Amino acid sequence: LSVGSLTGLASVWASTLATQTMAEDVHWTVMVLTALAVGTAAGVVNGLIIAYGKVVSFIATLAMMIAARGLAEMISGRQTQVVSVDGFLDFFRADVIGVPVLVWIFAVVAVAGWFLFNRTTFGRRTVAVGGNLEASRLAGIKVQRHLLYVYALSGLTAGIAGVMMLGRTTAGTSTNGLYYELEVIAAVVVGGTLLIGGRGTIVGTVIGVLIFAMLTNVFTINNLSISAQNVAKGAIIVVAVLLQQRFARRSAST
Structure with missing residues (x-):
């Protein structure tokens, strides 16, 4: 943090x-x-x-x-x-x-x-x-x-x-x-690193960084307010974590 x-x-x-x-x-x-x-x-x-x-x-x-x-x-x-x-x-x-x-x-x-x-x-x-x-x-x-x-x-x-x-x-x-700590967490999570630890890649994190940089540019070009950008990024983090948990449970069951 x-x-x-x-x-x-x-x-x-x-x-x-x-x-x-x-x-x-x-x-x-x-x-x-x-x-x-x-x-x-x-x-x-x-x-x-x-x-x-x-x-x-x-x-x-x-x-x-x-x-x-x-x-x-x-x-x-x-x-x-x-x-x-x-x-x-x-x-x-x-x-x-x-x-x-x-x-x-x-x-x-x-x-x-x-x-x-x-x-x-x-x-x-x-x-x-x-x-x-x-x-x-x-x-x-x-x-x-x-x-x-x-x-x-x-x-x-x-x-x-x-x-x-x-x-x-x-x-x-x-x-x-x-607020960079939020950007960092978001990029790492989207890049596939588990918040509980034990799995993650540098390549995935780099991809996560590039995705969020691209999203920020798209939001800025479309004149989206900073508040709206933060809401969108927060939603992306939640979705990424939910997908992580689903995949983790699926892997554990197999």
């Missing part, structure tokens, strides 16, 4: 006057590293609270969602922080063989996620832990440490999203990533 707020916090922290000044004195990648560090650190905090503090993930990430958004507002003073570092702007506005850099970043992250999930021990352990914590523990997986790694990875990707948002909008604000 905290990924949207972490995206906003990362974008705000990376675009503060102090960070941008350092970026101009050293290199524009300072802004990128700052956003990634902020996202990862928040993810580690989530992981520690959930894995070692035994707090339910819903409550822990809900608390982080509120706290991260509040911290972003404090840092920015609820003001928009415009990016003025030329190197940063030039990089994220560039095209590679006619394709925007932001699209390439999305593709690289998706491919890296697919490889990690499908071709490494970490990915197989993630599926096992998501399916059954106790069985994973009995199988010799260090469940607590693995959960910490997973939440840290989630925070890292939220930091990447914050950087991409900075590159697209050229401004850091505490409202960046607002």
Whole structure:
């Protein structure tokens, strides 16, 4: 639940006057590293609270969602922080063989996620832990440490999203990533990942993201209000979950 707020916090922290000044004195990648560090650190905090503090993930990430958004507002003073570092702007506005850099970043992250999930021990352990914590523990997986790694990875990707948002909008604000947690859940569910855990694919999630991006564009072109868009997306989530449950019961019966 905290990924949207972490995206906003990362974008705000990376675009503060102090960070941008350092970026101009050293290199524009300072802004990128700052956003990634902020996202990862928040993810580690989530992981520690959930894995070692035994707090339910819903409550822990809900608390982080509120706290991260509040911290972003404090840092920015609820003001928009415009990016003025030329190197940063030039990089994220560039095209590679006619394709925007932001699209390439999305593709690289998706491919890296697919490889990690499908071709490494970490990915197989993630599926096992998501399916059954106790069985994973009995199988010799260090469940607590693995959960910490997973939440840290989630925070890292939220930091990447914050950087991409900075590159697209050229401004850091505490409202960046607002309600993105709902978009994320919707895309993952539509992509076939079970909310109860144990099954999911990166390819499915990417397809879910593209479906919702396409729907948002269609809604915008047809001048559908934000409220109506949220109602439609909420309905899609409910239908996707109902279909998941039906398929799960059918699989269990066979």
